[in-house]
Amino acid sequence: MLRQVLAVTRINLASIPQRFWLSLSTVVAVGLVVMVLLSFLSMAAGFRRTLASSGADDVAIALRAGARAEVNSVIGRDQVRLLEDAPGLVRDAQGKPVSSAELYLVVDGIKRSSQTKANLPLRGIGEQGAAVRQGIRITGGRMFAPGSNEVVVGKSLLREFEGFELGRTVRLASGNWTVVGIFEADGSVFESEIWADLPVVQSLFNRNNVFQTMRMRLTGPDALTQLVAYNDGDPRLKLEVKSEKDYFADQSSETSDLIQKLGWPLAIAMALGALAGALNTMYSSVASRSVEIATLRAIGFGGFPAFVGTLVESLLLAAIGGVLGALFAWLIFDGFSASTLGASFTQVVFSFRLTPGLIGQGIALALVVGLIGGLLPAIRAARMPIVQGLQG
Amino acid sequence: MSDLPLVRLAGVSKGFVKGKDAITIFDKLDLAIPAGDFVAVMGPSGSGKSTLLNLLGGIDRPDTGEVQVAGSRIDALSEGELSAWRAAHIGFVFQFYNLMPMLTAAQNVELPLLLTRLGKADRRRHVETALTIVNLADRAKHYPREMSGGQQQRVAIARAIVSDPELLLCDEPTGDLDRTSADEILGMLKALNRDLGKTIVMVTHDPAAARYARRTLHLDKGHFEEKELAA
Numbered sequence: 001m002l003r004q005v006l007a008v009t010r011i012n013l014a015s016i017p018q019r020f021w022l023s024l025s026t027v028v029a030v031g032l033v034v035m036v037l038l039s040f041l042s043m044a045a046g047f048r049r050t051l052a053s054s055g056a057d058d059v060a061i062a063l064r065a066g067a068r069a070e071v072n073s074v075i076g077r078d079q080v081r082l083l084e085d086a087p088g089l090v091r092d093a094q095g096k097p098v099s100s101a102e103l104y105l106v107v108d109g110i111k112r113s114s115q116t117k118a119n120l121p122l123r124g125i126g127e128q129g130a131a132v133r134q135g136i137r138i139t140g141g142r143m144f145a146p147g148s149n150e151v152v153v154g155k156s157l158l159r160e161f162e163g164f165e166l167g168r169t170v171r172l173a174s175g176n177w178t179v180v181g182i183f184e185a186d187g188s189v190f191e192s193e194i195w196a197d198l199p200v201v202q203s204l205f206n207r208n209n210v211f212q213t214m215r216m217r218l219t220g221p222d223a224l225t226q227l228v229a230y231n232d233g234d235p236r237l238k239l240e241v242k243s244e245k246d247y248f249a250d251q252s253s254e255t256s257d258l259i260q261k262l263g264w265p266l267a268i269a270m271a272l273g274a275l276a277g278a279l280n281t282m283y284s285s286v287a288s289r290s291v292e293i294a295t296l297r298a299i300g301f302g303g304f305p306a307f308v309g310t311l312v313e314s315l316l317l318a319a320i321g322g323v324l325g326a327l328f329a330w331l332i333f334d335g336f337s338a339s340t341l342g343a344s345f346t347q348v349v350f351s352f353r354l355t356p357g358l359i360g361q362g363i364a365l366a367l368v369v370g371l372i373g374g375l376l377p378a379i380r381a382a383r384m385p386i387v388q389g390l391q392g
Numbered sequence: 393m394s395d396l397p398l399v400r401l402a403g404v405s406k407g408f409v410k411g412k413d414a415i416t417i418f419d420k421l422d423l424a425i426p427a428g429d430f431v432a433v434m435g436p437s438g439s440g441k442s443t444l445l446n447l448l449g450g451i452d453r454p455d456t457g458e459v460q461v462a463g464s465r466i467d468a469l470s471e472g473e474l475s476a477w478r479a480a481h482i483g484f485v486f487q488f489y490n491l492m493p494m495l496t497a498a499q500n501v502e503l504p505l506l507l508t509r510l511g512k513a514d515r516r517r518h519v520e521t522a523l524t525i526v527n528l529a530d531r532a533k534h535y536p537r538e539m540s541g542g543q544q545q546r547v548a549i550a551r552a553i554v555s556d557p558e559l560l561l562c563d564e565p566t567g568d569l570d571r572t573s574a575d576e577i578l579g580m581l582k583a584l585n586r587d588l589g590k591t592i593v594m595v596t597h598d599p600a601a602a603r604y605a606r607r608t609l610h611l612d613k614g615h616f617e618e619k620e621l622a623a
Contacts, residue, residue: 003506003507004506004507007503007506011492011494011495014494014495015493015494291490292490292492295484295486295490295492296503297451297475298449298451298478298484299478299479299484299503299504299507299551300475300476300477300478300479300480300482300504300507301475301479301503301507302472302475303471303475386446386451386452387446387451387452390451390486390490
């Protein structure tokens, strides 16, 4: 039986050039389906990765209870002081905690790609603001000087938005600021931010004695339990304390889920179109090979090899489409930089990320199209009356 | 030629429905063809010559009656059993050769052997023998498009005989050939019958072709008239 299957499959595949344009149309249709799907999935994966890499599990973040994002949160100075005395925090030689009370504001920026206004995050950070985060490196210029109208900007923000080049003066709200440094943050969401000295930001934006979040470096991930218990046990706090990792996971899930929920239905709608194309191609294939199929059946070949041969042809065309779609998606989208609105209503710059797992999903969808598109024509090939087939 | 019938039809009826009309091709047809015979079947278009060949080859079924070929009641076999039976007992030669255009002559001839248990070396040997019988050993690696009609039909004959079936069923084997090529093919069929004892049933419109057979059956209105031709 295997010999029969191999022989019929070989004959089928060798005859594809006779149906070149029709076969090519199926390959292209399936390829487009996969490319569209992977563009969405890689966007979601890139966004998720950017936010996921932003959070550490040994950094805690405190927000107002019920606040889902930094921009909605408010913390008073008294609460900041209480948190500084909390257990489980890393402390320096003087016993001061490695922590940063921060203000998170929205300012305007101009997108390079569309020349449209977009919300950018301006973060006022304490003197330990960089130390509390991992992987922060000044790659150009220097850190802002305390008490000055200076800012440092993230690498991604510089790439996507105009006017933040080193040395430039930018107007944010009512004040002028000088860009004195560019920083990297291991591709995390912080690279989409503008950082300035907290007291200056509080003063210029009339937010004296008000903070929005507090970040604290923990002695280890397990210390979070102590910190949460401390927070819950003091009625003056009653904040929401979680690991930075969990915070960003929550932030990423809504947007990445939305992207995926857009991507899959669109890809499936397109897949239905590709399926019609595949069915048409394979029915034409069976029709054009009817004499060959009937001749083989007359010689003594069974119906099953005709079934398998047709199905393999369909799967092969779909697989070629899937691989080409994935290849083009990779060439076009992998590493492609884009920005979108994050949960704090500010732009998050991220890179599309096409992982092997996503490519697998794309090719699996292509094979499903090939399988369904080939199934009915394969059954027709297997059941075709020999006499009718010999008449062509 | 043996007296034992290799082919026996008993009370075979066959018809089809065209629109609202039921058309009868055969009505209780009887036929016996002994092993080693070479029978030409002639008759007007629509007389059922090809249908007869299809019934004998097990690619069509009678409405009623028995079809016994090479010891098997083939009208009672399942589709799967019929496929295996055809592979073992029948060689088909078609008017338009029905070669696989993407396969070489040798690969085309090898096809029936893929249904056997023969190994690669044995299959190659059988293919060489069959191609030698039809005088095409030197064209083994040629594709059908590189050969004339007569050569393609010789490849088809090699494919029909390569697994050594008892019965060759030839449907207008010279219908697409010029006279010279047709005579060559008919001479080859005659030699296969005479020298290798192959039983041949050949449908033809051509009286000249029919003269190569041992006898001719004229099929008309569902009945045979027999005429002995050659010794």
